[in-house]
Amino acid sequence: MxxxxxxxxxxxxxxxxxxxxxxxxxxxxxxxxxxxxxxxxxxxxxxxxxxxxxxxxxxxxxxxxxxxxxxxxxxxxxxxxxxxxxxxxxxxxxxxxxDTLTVLFLCCHPVLTPPSAIALTLRAVGGLTTAEIARAFLVPEPTMAQRISRAKQRVAGERFSMPAPDEHPARLRSVLRVLYLMFNEGYTSSAGSDLTRADLSDEAIRIARLLYAAEDDAEVAGLLALMLLTDARRPARTDESGAPVPLADQDRSRWDRPRIAEGTALLDAAFGRATVGEYQLQAAIAAIHDRAPTADATDWSQILALYGLLERMTGNPVVTLNRAVAAAMVDGPAAGLAILDGVDDALPRVDQLRAYLHERAGETDLALAHYRRAAGRAINVAERRYLEAQVARLS
Known part of the structure; x- marks a missing residue:
């Protein structure tokens, strides 16, 4: 219909x-x-x-x-x-x-796993049908129906009201985390072949706008700014065949400038209002990329410093991967590879990053080996094709 x-x-x-x-x-x-x-x-x-x-x-x-x-x-x-x-x-x-916010806070209750919270939020707050959510997550509709049903049962006994003042900060962090994961689920897949999943990032932005309109919180503003600044690059993330385009090679004239302007304005207003949080730091890094007229004009030294702060704040290994890229851009590929020595090889895209840095260092054989391994672990068809193309190029 x-x-x-x-x-x-x-x-x-x-x-x-x-x-x-x-x-x-x-x-x-x-x-x-x-x-x-x-x-x-x-x-x-x-x-x-x-x-x-x-x-x-x-x-x-x-x-x-x-x-x-x-x-x-x-x-x-x-x-x-x-x-x-x-x-x-x-x-x-x-x-x-x-009661939109009350429903949102209930759907993002800490008792739920992130996948269940995202699914319940999309259905109850986003108004999506179970079939639409199942298509977005590439699972059968009965599987998604069962996931949503279990999530509703888990929160059935919870009080239907906004969290008490002493509970509100922790519950708000849970809501922000669910929206962040929802956005990433859609954005990381938008470079693949399934366009439906990219709609998840649009829905995350829409719900984040609702939250920002009601919550006077700098991290809410930071998360919305991060989403806007990141999503602004979506039109240039793939080529005509659907293959992913690295950030350095993207046509920046295709970036969504009004969205970048909105995101940077939100971020500028958020800084100085309270202690800087992880979403504000991530948004600041995204803003540096978006403000650079060319890839060569990117202020990598500032990005490296921000990733250092973010790593100390979160301890997130994915942040460590990004810090390795920034270190390589500032101090050379050997510096980035040294950081990767302490990273778990099971992390997504770590092989692709190793391959890139080894190639920049002129170590073609090592780069080829890591590109091959990365291609075997690709999460979607478009990514696998891109990596296979790197293997063919170096071979």
């Missing part, structure tokens, strides 16, 4: 609002989420044909409420509760509140 873009955008905006109303009124997040999904499907079909009603949120709420009533009628033990909920006015005070 072809749904107009304006209808799809409206449904995604209204989905968490209606879900919040139902969950708050009925006290059953699992059943409310299923009812909202059914209402969204009905709305997509009806509104695409007849147009958007005058009160779209009320239409969705009424339709989803009817689904809830139908479900609860079969449970005799809950008849009294059903009667109370069904007769409560839809225009009641709390029901008009926008």
């Amino acid at each position: 072809n749904v107009p873009d304006d209808v799809e955008d409206l449904l995604r905006q209204l989905a968490p609002q209606v879900l919040g109303m139902l969950a708050r009124r009925w006290g059953d997040f699992d059943a409310a989420e299923d009812a909202v999904q059914e209402a969204l499907l009905a709305a997509a079909q009806r509104w695409s044909a007849d147009g958007v009603p005058a009160q779209p949120r009320g239409w969705l709420l009424q339709t989803a409420s009817r689904r809830m009533v139908d479900r609860w009628r079969s449970d005799v033990a809950r008849r009294s509760r059903e009667l109370h909920a069904a007769t409560e006015p839809a225009s009641g005070g709390a029901a008009q509140d926008d």
